[in-house]
Amino acid sequence: MSVVVLVEVEEGRASLVSRETLAFARSLGAGNLHALVVGSAPEAVLADCREAGVVVVHEAADPALERYAAAAWAAAVEAAGRAARADLVVAPGTGRGNEVLAHVAARRGLRMAANVVAVESLSPLVVQRQVVGGAALERATVPSRVRLLSMAGHAVEPTPADAPGEARVQPLAVAVDPKDLRAQVVRVERREQGDSSGLTAAKVVVGAGRGAGGPDGFAAVDALAERLGGAVGVSRVVTSLGWRPHHEQVGQTGSRIAPDLYLACGISGSIQHWAGCASSRTIIAVNTDADAPMVTKADYAVIGDMHEVLPAVLEELG
């Protein structure tokens, strides 16, 4: 069996979810692990592929693919699938991974399973996948000539292969139909203002939810984030009430964070919020309710009013 994995490049290397996806695809017993990289593959990406046991890296470096167009990327996936004679295509369960895979499914008249966490059988394809934003798992049979699935982020570890792969680079010719460029990025406005990259890269995130009480309830939150050299992250209640901007939102429909410390104040810890902060190394909750999910799921907790606790913490820090 041969499998193609769509590898997304992030800051010059294979993105974390792509590396997880490679490890997962390998674990399915695919002897023949192929990767697809759109654009020229940097050396660090090839190193990631070797480590993951990839045999061939299909490099789709056609200039027509330079600016992102999901349909054109899907054409690249199809071309890689043909080159690898793949009967399984796996994409990272990111916005882009799911989008490209949906195009492949629609173009080829295939089924697709999104946000898979486990494969029970390959023929027919039986999967466990995340639904209801991760609150429930669905067991589903997704019969398809070519199996298409995306891998939920952080469901597996990005472990290296027992023996590295050759990761031989093979240029991939993609016939890009002008029709596939009807929806193409015309320009990228690099992040500066309204920037969530500070949040996703932060080592410390101080979070605040409805417990902040109002737009004026963030003084101590801001001060503590600054004192710890970190960023502020908030719940959706906070953004939908307009207390803080959306780019600060953590969760299923906000940013996914993985700091060393997440200090979550006045946040109940709904499944949708948890989806964005579960990868934090240590979580400390400050909450008036000792039974709030954020408290029971945290490593440490202080039971109390954040408006009293945070000023005391700032004072203690000096």
Added chain:
Amino acid sequence: MTNVLVCVKRVPDPTGEVVLTPDGLRVDGRYAGYTTSAHEEAAVALAVQVAEPSGGTVTVLSVGSEDSLEQVRAGIAVGATDGVLVEADADLLGPADVAEAVAEAVRARSDAGTTYDLVLLGNDAADTGDFQVGVRLAYLLDRPVVAGVQTVAVDGDVATLHAEGPEGTEVYEVALPAVVTVLEGGVSPKYPSVMGRMRAKKAEVERMTWSGTPGGSGREALTVPEAPPSQVTVLGEGPTAAPALVAVLRELKVVHS
């Protein structure tokens, strides 16, 4: 004049505790109540924002049971013009089926004289999260599609769309007609006024049926994963716990100086 169709799905409110029906096949929304996804609420708000100044119309469509009228009317209450209910048991449909049912409705409306310049959907449904209906619909209608969009502006025959990409905000300029899937965050959801609610109650909702045969979703069972036992160390209560909390911060080496 820009006419917009918005697709909304009635789903059990996913913010509460997820309870399953006794057969383990569906989420039981009887306790939590029903709603639509936040993305679809944003789609409705964007649709109104785009159509209103141009003198166009906004149609809210749902594929589902009679109960889904509640979600269609909620869209009308915040500014949509009219509604369509494609009667079906949404639980028996897979994403490819829903896309076909919507495509059929778009064609039927077009034959009846209303063409949609834009079809807006959520990026993913709050319950099944298949991430597919919009893209599949676009292929059925042979239209360009952009996923994960947060803002939409229309000028003549071109829609300018903004979506968050890995390196920043990605801008698309797409010729209409087009399909767009929406992620919340670029527009504030609208709240119904008293007038809006009254209008919604009286508004015409056209009923349609889908002529296709469902391929189904392949669902065999749902499970709710059990929460791992709590490992929390309670450091104390109120401001007196501050020293203990700071001690943990120092131990974690997140306090510099």
